[in-house]
Amino acid sequence: MENIAGKKALVTGGARGLGKATAIALAKEGVHVAITGRREEQLKLTVKELQDLGVTATYAVFDISDLTSVQQGIEQLNHSFGKFDIVINNAGIASFGSLLDMDADMWTSIIQTNVLGSYYVTKAILPQLIEKNEGDIIFVSSTAGLNGAATTSAYSASKFAVIGMADSLMREVRKHNIRVCTLMPSTIASDMSKELGLTDGNPESVLQPEDFAELIIANLKLPRRAMLKSASLWSTNPS
Numbered sequence: 331m332e333n334i335a336g337k338k339a340l341v342t343g344g345a346r347g348l349g350k351a352t353a354i355a356l357a358k359e360g361v362h363v364a365i366t367g368r369r370e371e372q373l374k375l376t377v378k379e380l381q382d383l384g385v386t387a388t389y390a391v392f393d394i395s396d397l398t399s400v401q402q403g404i405e406q407l408n409h410s411f412g413k414f415d416i417v418i419n420n421a422g423i424a425s426f427g428s429l430l431d432m433d434a435d436m437w438t439s440i441i442q443t444n445v446l447g448s449y450y451v452t453k454a455i456l457p458q459l460i461e462k463n464e465g466d467i468i469f470v471s472s473t474a475g476l477n478g479a480a481t482t483s484a485y486s487a488s489k490f491a492v493i494g495m496a497d498s499l500m501r502e503v504r505k506h507n508i509r510v511c512t513l514m515p516s517t518i519a520s521d522m523s524k525e526l527g528l529t530d531g532n533p534e535s536v537l538q539p540e541d542f543a544e545l546i547i548a549n550l551k552l553p554r555r556a557m558l559k560s561a562s563l564w565s566t567n568p569s
C-alpha cells in the first residue's frame with residue numbers, strides 16, 4: 331500500500347460536498363491540502379477545519395472555467411503552499427432539462443466548468459508532477475458519464491468527456507509514474523443533489539460524501555505499479 335502522509339494535495343471545489351469530505355479525509359491521513367472555489371467565506375471555514383486536524387492547509391479563490399484565473403490561482407498556491415503530488419479534479423456544476431428547454435448559455439457553462447475546468451487545472455499542475463516523476467490525478471465524473479438520461483444532455487456530455495480526457499491522459503502520463511483515475515459516483519447527498527431534487531432526505535438511500543472520500547483515499551493507497559497498468563475507471567453505486 332502507498333503511504334500518502336506528508337504529500338500535498340489540491341482539491342478543487344473543496345469547501346463543500348464531496349470536495350470538502352475528500353479534503354477532510356486527506357487531512358486525517360496526514361496529507362497537506364489546498365482547496366479552491368469561488369466563495370472565499372466557505373473556503374476559509376474549511377481551511378480552519380483542516381488546520382485543526384494538524385496539517386498545513388490553505389485556499390485560493392478562482393473560477394476553474396477561466397484559464398487565466400486558474401493559472402494565476404495555481405501559481406499563487408505553488409508560491410505559498412508548494413508543488414503538488416495529488417490533484418482531485420472535483421469542482422463541477424449540474425443543471426438538468428430537455429435539450430430544447432435548456433438555455434444555450436447554461437449548456438456552455440456546464441461544458442466550460444466540468445470539462446475545460448478540469449483540463450485547465452490539470453494542465454497547470456501536470457508539469458510539476460512530471461518533474462517529480464510521481465503523482466496522482468483523480469477526476470470526478472458520474473454515472474451520468476456512462477449513460478445518458480432524458481434530461482441530462484449537457485451534464486452527461488460533460489461527464490462522458492471527462493472520462494475520455496482522463497483515460498487518454500492515463501495512457502499519456504503513466505511513463506512518468508503518474509496515476510490517473512476517474513470516479514463515477516451515482517447520487518451522493520450534497521447541495522448539488524439536493525438542488526437537483528435527487529435526494530429524499532433519507533441518509534440511507536444514497537451515498538454520503540464521506541463514503542465517496544473513503545473511495546478516494548483507498549484509491550490513492552493502492553499499489554502504484556498495478557494502478558499504472560490497469561484500467562483507470564471506478565464506478566460507485568451504479569444506478
Ligand SMILES: NC(=O)c1ccc[n+]([C@@H]2O[C@H](COP(=O)([O-])OP(=O)(O)OC[C@H]3O[C@@H](n4cnc5c(N)ncnc54)[C@H](OP(=O)(O)O)[C@@H]3O)[C@@H](O)[C@H]2O)c1
Pocket residue numbers: 342343344345346347348349366367368369370372392393394395420421422423424443447470471472473514515516517518519520521522523
Ligand atoms: N452529488 C452527487 O450526487 C454527484 C454525483 C456524481 C458526480 N458528482 C460530481 O461530484 C463533484 C462534486 O459535486 P458536489 O455534489 O459536491 O457538488 P456541490 O456541493 O455543488 O459542490 C461543487 C463545488 O464545486 C465548486 N465549483 C463549481 N463551479 C466552480 C467554478 N466555476 N470554479 C471553481 N469552483 C467551482 C463549488 O465551489 P464555489 O461554489 O465556491 O465555486 C463547490 O465547492 C461534481 O463534479 C459533480 O458533478 C456529484
